[in-house]
Amino acid sequence: MPRPSVLNSVERKFILLVGDLIIVLASLNVLVNNAIDAKYILMGLKLIVFLFGITCYLALAYILEFYDLEKVSKRKYVFSQSLYVSALYVLVVFLFLVIVYDVSFWRMPLLYFLVLTPIEIGLWRLFFRNIFNVIPVTKNVLYIYDGYAKGLVKEDIALINGDEIETFYKVKLTYPLDDTNYFTKPSFVSAADKIDAYIINVRSYDELPKDLEKMLLRAILLGREVVTFTSFYENTYEALPIRSRNDSFYEILQLRNRKIRYLGRLFTFSVNFVLSIVVGLVCVLCIPMVWFMNLFFNKGPLFYTQKRVGLHGKEFKIYKFRSMVVDAEKSGAAMAKANDARITPFGKILRLFRIDELPQIISIIKGDMQFIGPRPERKVFVDQLNEMIPYYGVRHLIKPGLTGWAQVKYKYGENLEDSIRKLEYDLYYIKNKSITLDFRILFKTVSTVLFSRGV
Secondary structure (H helix, E strand, O other): OOOOOOOOHHHHHHHHHHHHHHHHHHHHHHHHHHHEOHHHOOHHHHHHHHHHHHHHHHHHHHHOOOOOHHHHOOHHHHHHHHHHHHHHHHHHHHHHHHHHHOOOEOHHHHHHHHHHHHHHHHHHHHHHHHHHHHOOOOEEEEEEEOHHHHHHHHHHHHHHHOOOOOOOEEEEEEEEOOOOOHHHOHHHHHHHOOOOEEEEEOOOOOOOOHHHHHHHHHHHHOOOEEEEHHHHHHHHHOOOOOOOOOOOHHHHHOOOOOOOOHHHHHHHHHHHHHHHHHHHHHHHHHHHHHHHHHHHHOOOOOEEEEEEEOHHHOEEEEEEEOOEOOOOOOOOOOOOOOOOOOEOHHHHHHHHOOHHHHHHHHHHHHOOOEEEOOOOOOHHHHHHHHHHOOOHHHHHHOOOEEEOHHHHHOOOOOOHHHHHHHHHHHHHHHHHOOHHHHHHHHHHHHHHHHHOOOO
């Protein structure tokens, strides 16, 4: 009896998106053709409502992580999150029509749009969750490794299984290449027939056992997934495995010609120019408030300056609103950590809403930083990380940023181990830098600031 097909995360997200969009389009159709008073209806307005509605929904869905399959799979999140996001969507569309076009509505169709749309999306997502609790969605994995990866097998398996995020992979079988008899064991042969994906972590792919090569070829012909551990890690975690055991770092990073193309240069300039004006104005407006609150809750200098390492390893000075006690590092440099006693009560508020970061606009205007890029570190920590990771300096190929891929993907860095994990995201950004990725970072930064996530 053939096993049910296994859908990967992209395919499941697509199915979920299609269902959501059908409901969104149906609700917009009711709004345009039934809820809005006929005297306001023009073809141009209909088109605008549909375009605005879909754009608004997709933007909110992205910012609020509406397609995080880990949350969708949990009963306690799926319905409440669906109601929250979709209710916010219908409210924004409603206010847009009232404020911009000053239209009037028929009550019952409007009530359907405002109330039933969130309920329908919530019920659809509950149905989606229950269906994928029945249909197998997790791929059974055969993990193949050699002696060079042997010491970290448990760590690799944990990454494949997804201790931190839902990967939808599960290691069911391992194959150590140094065990020449392993492949012929009856238990291995019977279990191998139930494998959906093969993840390979070996030093050389030129000397695989012939029987293993035949098995992998047969798997490819059957449409099963065969990938290297490096490819799996990059595609799943959107980061580069800098501790890869068997791949050359230079092959992993695949440094391309770093010449910035005109479109990318124009985009970076536009982002820096527009946001410099916006953030600069916000910073100026915040100065009196922060200064006044400092008089009572955070006595000491208004600003805090510190040297950081930037483009090509050159040091520059950054500026922040002070959020820690005066002389916070009199005993030596130390990374900030959760519940850090050095952070003042008012400083916690500044950090919560990222207000303390606003004065860094000075470094952006001076040209030492840009808005999107790896966050700059202090030289003392850079030196330590350079000792641990010889290619740490690669992150200085581009200007540091006020926000970056590591900031929106990983938690607050409290130690050198966290810095290493963040480096994996920074290197992924350097390798895959694009306008699309920059837009993703900007959207996720909005989510981070609004909902106090990330760093």
